[in-house]
Amino acid sequence: MKTKTILSTSLSFFITAQAWGHDDHIHTSENVQATTNIFEKDHTTNNGEKTKLLGSGYRLLHEEQIFVKLESDRLNSIPKKTKQSEPKTAVPFRVFEDKLELEWDNEFLYVGSNGMPDHQMMVGITAWQQQVPLPQQYFGSNAWQIPLKPTPSPNPMSAKAHFFRGAIALAANGVPIFNPIKNNGRTDTLLAGELDKWGGHCGRGDDYHYHVAPIHLEDRIGRGKPIAYALDGYPIYGYFEPDGSLAKGLDWLNGHKDSFGNYHYHATKDYPYINGGFYGKVVEKDGQVDPQPRAQAVRPSLPGLKGARITGFESADSKNFKVSYEVFGKKKEVNYQIGEEGAVTFNFVDSAGTKTETYEPKKSVGGPRLESKKEKGMQANKKPGGQGKGPREGEARKPWIVAHAKELDINGDGVVSTKEVNAEVDNAFTGFDQNNDGFLSDNETQSRGAGPKSPMGGFIKGHASEFDRDGDGLISKNEASLLFLRFVRQVDQNNDGELSKKELVEAESRPKGDKKKEKKDGKGKGKKEPKKTNKKNK
CATH class of the missing domain: 2.40.128 (Lipocalin)
Known part of the structure; x- marks a missing residue:
């Protein structure tokens, strides 16, 4: 019975050692004492098991010693797993690790931050949009991603013509750095007086960010070391090289290669102030580098406060x-x-x-x-359907496109065409798009007095979330157009892209819940569409 106990314990030990990557194994059959010590060490917490093993360890049978030796050799032959070393890219961020969360894999360094620096903010701004700094949730799936293996792009992109939205770099303290030119594509934020003494200000989401190089971080990091990383993965230095010399010979992107052929950017006192675009490969989507974290708006954006x-x-x-x-x-x-x-x-x-x-x-x-x-x-007092009165009690609600056909019929011929609908979409969209960036934010559609006083403007304001098909929190002109053209298709019986007087009258008199009649496809005329229960077909 003792022998079975010893063998069972030996097996348990080696299973445990294999799972933990244990490397304190015996190498010869003479090291019986070493084996006993290992058992004693690993089984200290097993309530008296240690004493039993000490008394039995010297009684290993010859066959069991062979088993122990073979298992030891097998386990020692398994390659040991080593922890992936910290990437060089993480070094400047480590200076601020009390404020940041750093993780990495083979491709990216992930930087978690609340976007709030430990220096003073806002002082010195003379062109203020009335936004104030609030902590953001740049953590987890919303953290910053810095490529660890940046790749030169065959066609570098300039920040003069691209990336007017979102960040183009991340400072070592976890504060994003935006294009020096604001999202209207014209205004130099520094020259306009919009930045504080540290080169930053708050966006419409009350999110603090820089627009020029945060040279002041050298006080913590040290001169001649990266103070930020561009979102293409290349480092950004201050005015000086790592050897202490003044940076010179910069290209149109504000960068150059060192003596080892490694590319990096530099800060300058004149435009572009920081990386003037991207030497490395990036993806541009909706006017910004993609992917990147999103700030969470706290309240509607406010206009500039003169004086x-x-x-x-x-x-x-x-x-x-x-x-x-x-x-x-x-x-x-x-x-x-x-x-x-x-x-x-x-x-x-x-x-x-x-x-x-x-x-x-x-x-x-x-x-x-x-x-x-x-x-x-x-919102609680708002009638459904945006602006305008709802139907009288007992009446069926008219399709929106039918109820507002007169306003959409621009040339007054009694027909509503897709061209006319798109023209009204353009007018309404322009009325909401305060910063002319080609997208409607929640702040732009929901702030007081926003948008045109028209049926389409009222619908966009009251149903903003329905337009955002890709869930990015912004409405593109294409998304707005698609929804209204879907309204047209629901009434357009002959699919000619126009709503005739007859189609409008028929849609107006159609009983509530009776959708567009089925087309002549062999399924019959005048029948209601079968109710779809498959979620994928909804």
């Missing part, structure tokens, strides 16, 4: 902030707090008193959004 100059910024802790500013010499401030449940309260203080606005978390397509209590009340 404003920011004079101070204070942060009592990670949830209480204060921005002090002057408007034509009159002192004002905004205090804001982040509540436990994620609600954000803004207190606007001036000589007239204090105005308070609170925004509560709200989930929406493309990411969470915070909705003000005032907006919530407006």
Whole structure:
């Protein structure tokens, strides 16, 4: 019975050693004492098992010693797994590791950050959009990705003509760096007075980011070391080379190769200030590098405040902030707090008193959004279908395209064409697109007074989430057009792209729930479409 116990324990030990990658195995049959010590070490917690093994370890049968030796040799022959070494790209970010989350694999360095630097912000801005810094959730699946094996692009892309949205680089402290030219494709943010003393400001989502090189990070990182990484994976240095010499001989992208043939960018005091585009391969989608994290808007964006100059910024802790500013010499401030449940309260203080606005978390397509209590009340009182009155009690609701056919019939011929619908889409889209970037954000469609006062404008405002087909939180003109053209197809019986007077009248008199009649495809005329229960076909 003792022999069976010893053999069972030996097998257990080697199974455990194999699973843990244990390398303290015996190599000769004479090392019986070593075997006993290993058993003793690995089974200390087994409630008295150690004593039994000590008493039995010296009684291993010859066959069992052979078994132990063979198992030991087999396990030692298995290649040991080694932890992947930290990539060189992570070195500058390590300086700020108390604020960041760093992970990596064979392809990328993942940098998690809340986007809030540990230096003061906002002071010195003279062209202010009334946005303030709020922590962002650049973590997990929304973290920054820096390629570890950057590849030169056969056709480098310039930031003068591309990438007016989103970040083009990531500073070592986890703060994104945007194109120096703002999203209108014309304005140099530094020359326009939009940046603070550190080269940053807040976007429409209250997200802080830089637009020029954060040279001040050299105080922590050291001169001649990378202060950021472009999103193509190449490092960005300050004004100096690693050997301490002043950088010179830069190409049109603000970079060059070192003596070893390694490409890197440099900061400059004049445009482009940072990487002027991408030497390496990147993917451009919707005007920005893809993929990249998304900021989460807290409230509707605000217009520029003429005559404003920011004079101070204070942060009592990670949830209480204060921005002090002057408007034509009159002192004002905004205090804001982040509540436990994620609600954000803004207190606007001036000589007239204090105005308070609170925004509560709200989930929406493309990411969470915070909705003000005032907006919530407006939404509760809003009639379905956007602007306009709903149907009388007992009446069937007309299809939207039918109810507003008169407004869409631009030439007044009684026919609504796809050309006319697209023209109205263009007008409505332009009315919402405040920054002319070709996309409608939640802030642009939901802010007070946004968009044209037209039926189509009202529909876009009331049904914004229905247009966002790809779930990126933005509405493209194509997405807007597709939805309204779908309305046309639902009524267009002969599929000629036009809604005749007859088709409009028939659609208006059609009973509620009776969809477009089936086409002449052998399934019969005038019958209702069969109800589809397969989710994939919905």
